[in-house]
Amino acid sequence: MSFGELIRECREKEGLPLRKVAAFIDIDPSTLSKIERGERSAHKELIPALAEILKISEHDLTLCLLSDTVVDSILYENNSSEILKVAEEKIKYFKSKSFEQSKIKFE
Secondary structure: OOHHHHHHHHHHHOOOOHHHHHHHHOOOHHHHHHHHOOOOOOOHHHHHHHHHHHOOOHHHHHHHHHHHHHHHHHOOOOOHHHHHHHHHHHHHHHHHHHHHHHOOOOO
16 A cells, blocks of 8 residues: 555545645645645655544554655566665665764764
């Protein structure tokens, strides 16, 4: 399920009109409608307010939003699974590199 589909499903489950959710998260209703239809991507800054009004965890919303970003980047590549594996290794490398650098003591 895409981020927009998740937002729409949660909004409808809570019985909230689009305009009310849009007002709560401080965006135009047409923008929220485009996000729900997948015609526009959402900003990560919207997640705390969306989580509050839609009664869904920020963690789940963040996972859905960021995974959409990854999917959009590699969806039509022939080797998308391989790309994901390499990206995962790079993430581990960069995180360990950052950890190692944080242990350096400056005099």
